[in-house]
Amino acid sequence: MQKLIQVLWPSFLVAAVVEAVFFTVIDPQALYLLGEPVHYDPLTTYSIGFLAFWLICAASSLTTLYFQRTADEINHPEAH
Amino acid sequence: MNSTAPNPSPKAPPPPEGDTLYAVRQKVYVRAVTGLFANWRWALVWFTQIVFYGLPWLQWNDRQAVLFHLTERKFYIFGWVFWPQDVFFLAILLIISAYALFFFTAIAGRLWCGYACPQTVYTEIFMWIEEKIEGDRNKRMKLDKAPMSPRKLGIKAAKYGAWGAVALWTGFTFVGYFSPMSELLASVATLGFGPWEMFWILFYGAFTYLFAGVMREQVCKYMCPYARFQAVMFDPDTLVITYDEGRGEPRGARRKGVDSATAGKGDCVDCGICVQVCPTGIDIRNGLQYECIGCAACIDACDQVMDKVGYPRGLIRYSTENAIKRGWGTKEIIGHVFRPRTLVYGTVLIAICVAFVWGLATRDPLRVDIIRDRASLGREVAGGMIENVYRLQVMNMTEVPRNFVFDVKGINGIQIAGDHRVAVEAAATQAVTLQVLVPYDAGKPGANEIVFEIHPEDDPSLKLFEKTTFLFPR
Structure with a gap:
């Protein structure tokens, strides 16, 4: 549970900031998806954008957590 | 905190390690x-x-x-x-919020957390x-x-x-x-x-x-x-919710109507109500803790108990580290509100607020972006004139439809062909294509600087100047 929060919460906060900055600067209608102009309505683009940012940030948090394990935890996984 | 008291208050048990931190959470019944x-x-x-x-x-x-x-x-x-172009105001607003938070926290701790x-x-x-x-x-x-x-x-x-x-x-x-x-x-x-x-x-x-x-x-x-x-x-002059250890300790239960001195105890009757009302489940008598959100529920609770047992209120109260240490009253506490930290925070805060209001008041109700038409560079047209084509994005930031009038300057004999005006809906953007004509011998080959001048038809005093270049064929 604690690990889940450690991954999902900081990434949520950062994703919210990134979302605001990104879409302030960039008009969702000016984006291209695989070479085609994005044809979703803006709310969809904003929402997908936010969830994607969240996912990316969560991946980063997860990686941090993964590399944070001590030698002891890696050598003796059964003890933890 | 409270380092003057002779006997240190009992410390909370150390939090369990690692993963158990959330699992062993005791449900707080507030x-x-x-x-x-x-x-x-x-x-x-x-x-x-x-x-x-x-x-x-x-x-x-x-x-x-x-x-x-x-x-x-x-x-x-x-x-x-x-509009998205106004992101500047949002940035300023965030800075104001941050400084307001610093300012109020320096003066009276976690006011934001406790109340808002x-x-x-x-x-x-x-x-x-x-x-x-x-x-x-x-x-x-x-x-x-x-x-x-x-x-x-x-x-x-x-x-x-x-x-x-x-x-x-x-x-x-x-x-x-x-x-x-x-x-x-x-x-x-x-x-x-x-x-x-x-x-x-x-x-x-x-x-x-x-x-x-x-x-x-x-x-x-x-x-x-x-x-x-x-x-x-925080600093030693920040108002925080404080248990007056010197007055309260040694805590303990006593018979009703017995004063502290007779009972050989401090004023704290150890009823535990301050702990029961705490939304984060801490004991304020252990001193300032990061879990304390500054809601002051324990102050209200303790005051009621003090009333009941007939002791003066304020065993738990808003006070500062220095005030407790040096026995200051309200006057000294207020006197120490003005100190370099709060003065700096306060000055910056006021300055940014003024800048924000000023920026908002003088914000242009009109904005224009000019894009030179790349498809047709300088082109010769009838009458010995050179023509350049521009696309203008005119943004009407007001909530009434407005007509805007264009003029262009910078080269002798420069003129706009066709209509000089554009109607823009309320709070809308309108694209306009303008053909600008210049006599073929009025400028040098290559780029020549010109200026578009745009103003609302109903308000000639509001003029917007936008620079761009006019191309002559080489």
């Missing part, structure tokens, strides 16, 4: 409290929530007064319409519902210990149902800030929201429920970034 600070908290619950729930329903200029219209990429705030933070406010609302449905602290503890029964099931279902309703309404209101409320309202009866509107209503609602109903103090303790760095804004 005892309801009344009093001066509770009244303040409730006043702010009412104020913030009337604003939050009410604002999306307000109308202004035949539209929603406050609407962050994502689809149109325009923020409507009463008389103002903000949505986490506190919704927890307060959810706890009120809990108290109304399940009863007071003792009844709630008994109910939770009791085996499942139809009665318990009914009470729990009622509580979760009421929480769910508040949470859903909160989610709906939240989305109403970003999608027009009138459209949302039309979709309520049929639940015909757009898929993403539905998603965000449920998302925000679910998080309201989770944070205010289930997680509560854990959000402040483990998830709030501010709680972690608050200490850098």
Whole structure:
């Protein structure tokens, strides 16, 4: 549970900031998806954008957590 | 804190390590409290929530007064319409918020957390519902210990149902800030929201429920970034909720009507009510702790107990580290409000506020972007003239339709072919194509600087100048 929060919460906060900055600067209608102009309505683009940012940030948090394990935890996984 | 007291207060047991931190959480059964600070908290619950729930329903200029219209990429705030180009104001607003937080924290600690933070406010609302449905602290503890029964099931279902309703309404209101409320309202009866509107209503609602109903103090303790760095804004003159250890210790129970000196004890009767009312479940008598959100519930609780036993109030009170150490009264505490830290925070805060208001007041109600038509560079046309074509994006930032008049200067004999005017709808953008003509011998080959001059037809004094270049063929 604690690990889940450690991954999902900081990434949520950062994703919210990134979302605001990104879409302030960039008009969702000016984006291209695989070479085609994005044809979703803006709310969809904003929402997908936010969830994607969240996912990316969560991946980063997860990686941090993964590399944070001590030698002891890696050598003796059964003890933890 | 409180280092003058001879015997150190008992320390809280060290928190368990690692993963167990959340698992062993003792559910905090918060005892309801009344009093001066509770009244303040409730006043702010009412104020913030009337604003939050009410604002999306307000109308202004035949539209929603406050609407962050994502689809149109325009923020409507009463008389103002903000465009993505105005992000500067948003940045300034964030800086103002940050400095306000620094300023108030330096003076009186976690005022924001204790009284205005949505986490506190919704927890307060959810706890009120809990108290109304399940009863007071003792009844709630008994109910939770009791085996499942139809009665318990009914009470729990009622509580979760009421929480769910508040949470859903909160989610709906939240989305109403970003999608027009009138459209949302039309979709309520049929639940015909757009898929993403539905998603965000449920998302925000679910998080309201989770944070205010289930997680509560854990959000402040483990998830709030501010709680972690608050200490850098504190100094020995910051007002914090303080247990007067010198007066209270040694604590202990005593017979009614016995004064402290006779009993050989301090003023603290060790009733434990300050712990029971604490929403984060700490004991304020252990000194300043990062978990303390500064809600002052323990002050109200302790004052009531002091009244009952006939001791003076204020065993737990707003005070400063220096005041406790040096026995200062209110006058000295107020005298130390003005110190370099608060003066710096305050000056910066006022300066940025002034800049913000000034920027807002002098904001141009008109904006123009010029794009030279790349397809046709300088071209010779009839009458010995060179023609350049420009595309202008004219943004009318006011909420009335306006006509704008163009003029161009910079080269002898320069003129605009055709219509000099464009009509732009209220708060809208209009693209215009302008052909500009110059006699073939008036400029040098290559780029020549020219200036477009744009002004509203009804207000010639408001002039906007936009530089661009005019190309002559080589």
